[in-house]
Amino acid sequence: MNLLKKFYSQDTIQHQFLDRDIKLWREELEGIELEVNFFKNFLTTFQNKSSQKLISDKLLLQLNVKQLENAVYLSRLNNFSIKLEGMNECDDIQCETFYFNDFVDFKIHIESFLSQYRKLKKTVFLKINSHSNTENSL
16 A cells, blocks of 8 residues: 555655554554453453452552553543644644654653553563463362
């Protein structure tokens, strides 16, 4: 699939990539919302049924924190999307630069959050897997 046409201007190309990033971030944040709820429910239920404590209070607290941060980022992304509509009204490079600088700043923060979440998710998976392996060997 060829996303970029030869006749697209540089501005149009930048807008397409910007829109693509926003769509991907929204999908990630909405997925995180579902995943965190699943992890918390699964781990709490599994912990109650297990003879050993599967997950520490610290890990559940981290999931709660990520859930709150995710809600904040989802709200910020919605507000940011609305703000970026103002870019369509720009008629000079200084105006567009203002919006692109905001975009880069937002991109750095949201991608840092997504990276931190992936690390937490890996920790949850490792905890579950190590517990499952321990129970299977008994």
